[in-house]
Amino acid sequence: MEHEFLQTLWVTFKLASLTTLALIVIGIPIALFLAASKFRFKYVLEALVSMPMVLPPSVIGYYMLLVYSPRFWFGKWLAKSFDIRLAFSFEGILIASIIFSLPFMVHPLQNGLRSLPSTLKEAAYTMGKSKWNTMWNVLLPNIKPSIITAVAMTFAHCIGEFGIVLMVGGNMPGETRVASIAIYDEVQAINFDAANKYAIILFAASFLMLTLMYSFNKKHETWKMM
Amino acid sequence: MISINIGKDIFSPHGRIRLEITASIRFGELVALFGESGAGKTTLLRILAGLDMPDKGKIMFGREVWFDSEKNINLPPRKRKIGYMFQDYALFPNMTVFENIWYAQPLINIPKIEELMQSFGLSELANRKPAKLSGGQKQRVALARVLASEPRFLLLDEPLAALDSDFRTSSQNLIKQAHHQFKTTTIMVSHDLAEVFRMADNVVCLENGKVSATGNPMQVFANNNISGKVQITGQVVNIEPHDFHYLLTIVTGINQIIKVVAFENDIADLKSGDQVLVYTKAFNPVIMKI
Numbered sequence: 001m002e003h004e005f006l007q008t009l010w011v012t013f014k015l016a017s018l019t020t021l022a023l024i025v026i027g028i029p030i031a032l033f034l035a036a037s038k039f040r041f042k043y044v045l046e047a048l049v050s051m052p053m054v055l056p057p058s059v060i061g062y063y064m065l066l067v068y069s070p071r072f073w074f075g076k077w078l079a080k081s082f083d084i085r086l087a088f089s090f091e092g093i094l095i096a097s098i099i100f101s102l103p104f105m106v107h108p109l110q111n112g113l114r115s116l117p118s119t120l121k122e123a124a125y126t127m128g129k130s131k132w133n134t135m136w137n138v139l140l141p142n143i144k145p146s147i148i149t150a151v152a153m154t155f156a157h158c159i160g161e162f163g164i165v166l167m168v169g170g171n172m173p174g175e176t177r178v179a180s181i182a183i184y185d186e187v188q189a190i191n192f193d194a195a196n197k198y199a200i201i202l203f204a205a206s207f208l209m210l211t212l213m214y215s216f217n218k219k220h221e222t223w224k225m226m
Numbered sequence: 227m228i229s230i231n232i233g234k235d236i237f238s239p240h241g242r243i244r245l246e247i248t249a250s251i252r253f254g255e256l257v258a259l260f261g262e263s264g265a266g267k268t269t270l271l272r273i274l275a276g277l278d279m280p281d282k283g284k285i286m287f288g289r290e291v292w293f294d295s296e297k298n299i300n301l302p303p304r305k306r307k308i309g310y311m312f313q314d315y316a317l318f319p320n321m322t323v324f325e326n327i328w329y330a331q332p333l334i335n336i337p338k339i340e341e342l343m344q345s346f347g348l349s350e351l352a353n354r355k356p357a358k359l360s361g362g363q364k365q366r367v368a369l370a371r372v373l374a375s376e377p378r379f380l381l382l383d384e385p386l387a388a389l390d391s392d393f394r395t396s397s398q399n400l401i402k403q404a405h406h407q408f409k410t411t412t413i414m415v416s417h418d419l420a421e422v423f424r425m426a427d428n429v430v431c432l433e434n435g436k437v438s439a440t441g442n443p444m445q446v447f448a449n450n451n452i453s454g455k456v457q458i459t460g461q462v463v464n465i466e467p468h469d470f471h472y473l474l475t476i477v478t479g480i481n482q483i484i485k486v487v488a489f490e491n492d493i494a495d496l497k498s499g500d501q502v503l504v505y506t507k508a509f510n511p512v513i514m515k516i
Contacts, residue, residue: 119316122277125303126310127330127375137329141320 004173005194009201011090012179015165016158019097020105023154026098027105032135034106035113036121050107052100061167064096068168093169093176100164104153112146113139145217152213156206227252228379228411232273232283232293236435238264245269245280245435251428253288254409256402258422258443261432267415268313270432271381274413275310276303287379309377309410311385315368317356323367324352330375342370345400347393361388369397373404380405380412386421391481398425419447419459457505460484462498474513476504488513 033039034046052060068086069075078084086092116139124134140147162180169176171185179198186195228251236245245266251257259267272278274285276292279300285293292301303310317326327339343349346366356364365388372380385401386394402425405412416422422429422443429446431439439446460482464475472493474486486504488496492513496502503514 117314117316119312119314120318122275122303123310123312123316123318124329126275126277126306126308128304128307128332129329130304138318138320142318144320 005197007174008177008179008182008198011174011177012159012202013205015090015094015097015161015178016155018094019101019158020151020155022094022098023101023105024151027102027109027150027154028140030102031106031109031113032139034110050103053103057100057161057163058167060100061096061164064092064099064164064168068092087168088170088172088176090169090175093165093178096164096168097158097161100161101154101157104157105150108146108150108153109143112143112149116142145220148213148216152209156209159202159205227286227288229284229286230270230274232280232285234269234273234278234280234282236266236269238266238435240264240434243435247432247435247437249430249437249440251411251413253411255427256405256412256414256425258426258429259413259415259432260417260422260429260446261438265432266435267432268383271310271383271413271415274379275308275381276301276306277310306379307377308379308381309372309375311368311372311380311382313383313387315356315364317359317364317367317371319356322353322355323348323359326356326367327371327374330371332376339374342374346370346397362390362393365389366393366397369400373400376408377410380410380414382412382414384415384417387417394421401425422447457503458484459501459503462496462500462502464498465493465496474502476502486513 030049034042034049039045065087066072067074068078070079070085075086078086084091086095120138120142121134124138129137160180161178162184165176165178166181169178171177171181177185179202183195183198183202186192186198230250231248232245233247234245236243243264243266247266247270259270261267269278273280273293280293280295282295283293284291284295287306290301291297291299292306293299318329321329324339324343327342328334331339340349343352346369348363348366348370351359351363351367356367359367365385369382369385372382382401386397389397398421401412401414404410414425416426426443428441429439429443430437431446458476458478460476460478462474463477463483466473466475470489472488472490474488474493474496476484476486478484484504496513496515500515505512505514
């Protein structure tokens, strides 16, 4: 029991950490593009990024299963070329979780970037700095509170994921069984003590994340522009 | 020679206007861009910096093509080797005063940074972030920063507007000095006639998106009908009646207070707050409403 408990927590936090890490890498370029681009059909991309916020997790889960399935070209290609099957695997729930949490990373970053005066970026360009240099030295350091918010929200949201992980990953101990599903399982089995333990840990972790985020951002309020 | 021949539709407080500018600037000149707000001064500066794109036309910097609508050429700002000082200063909030100047340098040269900070009275503020600076201090940092980038073309959007008169004069001298030292071609937006006269080799006046006058400041501004030797503009702040005359107190554009004697017929249509021109004719300053 104890082993299974720790194992489930490990999968939960591993999933949340890897999802957050991956989304930092994926989310920053998307947010930069959405904040700066004058691309005509940008709103289509914006709507796509926001979809996971309004769609039931089961819908996304269903589509993910479809995409992973060996009957679909992507799943077939993966199985054929790399012998990888994503459905009911940790990698499968990781990808699903990345897609599902995308808006929680992109929105705060995008809002942060939009709130910066465009002259900051322009000043760096007139100094001869490249876009890459400007991003690292000017844009990202000045939206630190937004980055913290994005990371904390993504992580906290990932810990709480239920529907999509259940759809895509099932409930396999040590592989795809995360704490939120374990709670449901334990309650179904009238095992309230175990459910309680999971619940307290999830509650504490989420509360800690959000408290840290708000306290950090409070400190950095003075950062706001002149 | 920098030759500019561009057109662009812009939106100003007076509605949509067409910016049509043809001008040429000799290398090494300090040119003042003069005109009411909404005349297109900032847009012209931004176009020269490559931050805004004209609809049509051509900009040549010597033999370099910076913009050519026909050939689809638009050199990005970072390749133009310019210095641009923004009206909002655009100081990087995450960097200290020192780091702001340091970041602007193409090749790091610490003694140069220290020298610039000293000239602009910033040495004490080296470790402060922009949020903790006053408006005048920010402006000085922005000036030091733009000079640190060693530009070959300096574009200053109202660089001295927020400075008090002491720093204004010393900053004017610093810009002039830098201009002489590096022979950097400079365009500076200014609303202040005294500043234009003191600093600029040439003036380009913009009115509703078009060049309305160009030449040296004398030719452009001193061309009026009064043949006086001294002409000062100012605002009447007090009219004090005496036995046979009145004593006017006038505050000039450079915050100087002058007292002028006036007679009944001079002050007939004058009241406190009126803008006046004070000029000398023979010996007496004579007062006239403008």
